[in-house]
Amino acid sequence: MNWKPSDQRYSNMIYNYCGKSGLKLPAISLGLWHNFGYDVSHERKQAICRRAFDLGITHFDLANNYGPPPGSAEKSFGRILKEDFAGYRDQLLISSKAGYDMWPGPYGEWGSRKYLIASCDQSLKRMGLDYVDIFYSHRFDPNTPLEETMMALDHIVRSGRALYAGISSYNSDRTRRAVAIMKELGTPCLIHQPSYSMLNRWVEDDGLLDTLEEEGVGSIVFSPLAQGMLTDKYLGGVPETSRAGKDKPSFRPDFLNDQNLENIRALNEIAKKRGQSLAQMAIAWVLKKGRVTSALIGASKPEQVEDCIGALDNLNFSENELKEIDQYAKDGAINIWAQSAELE
Ligand code: NAP
Numbered sequence: 001m002n003w004k005p006s007d008q009r010y011s012n013m014i015y016n017y018c019g020k021s022g023l024k025l026p027a028i029s030l031g032l033w034h035n036f037g038y039d040v041s042h043e044r045k046q047a048i049c050r051r052a053f054d055l056g057i058t059h060f061d062l063a064n065n066y067g068p069p070p071g072s073a074e075k076s077f078g079r080i081l082k083e084d085f086a087g088y089r090d091q092l093l094i095s096s097k098a099g100y101d102m103w104p105g106p107y108g109e110w111g112s113r114k115y116l117i118a119s120c121d122q123s124l125k126r127m128g129l130d131y132v133d134i135f136y137s138h139r140f141d142p143n144t145p146l147e148e149t150m151m152a153l154d155h156i157v158r159s160g161r162a163l164y165a166g167i168s169s170y171n172s173d174r175t176r177r178a179v180a181i182m183k184e185l186g187t188p189c190l191i192h193q194p195s196y197s198m199l200n201r202w203v204e205d206d207g208l209l210d211t212l213e214e215e216g217v218g219s220i221v222f223s224p225l226a227q228g229m230l231t232d233k234y235l236g237g238v239p240e241t242s243r244a245g246k247d248k249p250s251f252r253p254d255f256l257n258d259q260n261l262e263n264i265r266a267l268n269e270i271a272k273k274r275g276q277s278l279a280q281m282a283i284a285w286v287l288k289k290g291r292v293t294s295a296l297i298g299a300s301k302p303e304q305v306e307d308c309i310g311a312l313d314n315l316n317f318s319e320n321e322l323k324e325i326d327q328y329a330k331d332g333a334i335n336i337w338a339q340s341a342e343l344e
Contacts, residue, residue: 009056010056011056013028013309013312015058016218016290017218018293019216019218025093025220026057027287027293027295028057028283028294028308028309028312029057029220030048030061030305031061032060032061032073033073035048035299036066036073036076037068037073037076038067038068044301046083048299048305049080049084049085053085053088055309056309062077062095063098063099064096064097065100065101070102074126077127078127078128081128094134095134095136096127097135099111102119111152116153120161121161132161132163134162134191135156135164136165136191140167140170146177146178154182158187165188165189167189167193169194170194172206175192175211175212175217176211179215179217189217191217191293192212192218192219194208196222196286196292197223197224198267198282198329219291219294220292221292221295221296224283224285224286224296225297227255228243231282232278234261234264235268242300243300267329270324276314277310279311280307280308280310280311280313283297283311284311284317
């Protein structure tokens with residue numbers, strides 16, 4: 001029997017305007033960086049995406065290199081689009097990116113016009129799409145004029161390959177420059193995708209969040225659960241099926257040192273007092289005070305998506321709670337992602 005999404009899917013999600021645009025993003029979006037390669041069954045990937053859409057997650061975030069192998073997450077999602085989401089394209093926001101190493105030779109990474117346009121075409125083909133909703137420059141390229149990278153994004157939008165353009169992991173200064181160039185070109189920068197979590201606050205220190213507010217650019221923050229560290233899953237050891245247990249290169253073994261685990265245990269207790277799981281509190285924390293448009297989570301099973309959505313039931317923190325969280329999350333902060341997400 002053909003699967004149909006729940007009729008109730010829009011009732012519990014919050015949708016936020018993305019910066020000063022007319023586009024609304026769900027407060028929680030799903031990323032397909034991990035768990036959507038060929039190492040995971042189609043049925044599991046399908047179950048995660050179905051559950052997400054059923055719960056009001058309309059935004060699915062991809063990139064050319066997600067897998068393993070690179071490209072396989074887009075292929076896998078293309079199959080789900082065809083088999084499950086056919087007929088719902090206008091209810092979905094799909095994004096992709098280019099910036100990291102994708103194919104051999106001098107044109108397979110970074111920020112040239114040559115690479116970005118070719119990569120966007122490849123992504124569309126892998127997903128079986130005519131257009132993506134958002135296309136990103138995945139990382140700042142120090143060796144390509146910023147004008148060239150932004151002109152490539154402008155072209156990608158004007159040629160109909162994407163509806164909107166964004167940037168990822170650019171620091172505050174570079175963001176200001178990119179936004180100004182795009183304004184001049186006539187294709188505004190819709191959104192920025194930086195890393196952000198209780199354990200990783202570079203967007204505050206660098207002034208990026210302030211810059212985005214001033215410029216009217218939306219924000220979708222990746223790894224709000226610090227790749228799973230901000231959940232209770234590692235408190236009793238390392239499950240074999242977890243990202244740490246699978247030895248994924250992005251999850252460094254020293255993330256789970258004794259000091260960090262002690263801090264995570266304390267954070268877990270604060271979450272319990274709030275009546276939330278630690279994952280829910282971590283998501284609520286990035287969304288607090290409406291500074292962030294969407295929290296971009298990953299999930300290895302549908303139940304995790306369900307748990308995460310529960311965060312929306314309580315997005316408010318008292319000043320005391322925030323102070324208490326800072327005691328364990330700020331001083332013992334783990335700098336998982338620097339300004340550019342070099343591990344991806
Ligand atoms: P995350 O939400 O911090 O971590 C996701 C992981 O946390 C899951 O794979 C799962 O770990 C665990 N998890 C999720 N919900 C849970 C729950 N309720 N209870 C227990 N564990 C739970 O995010 P991420 O996967 O690192 O990144 C999210 C997305 O951000 C990516 O898919 C990608 O779209 C984007 N991203 C972008 C960049 C960039 O440079 N722009 C870089 C990185 C990521 P297990 O797999 O161990 O079960």
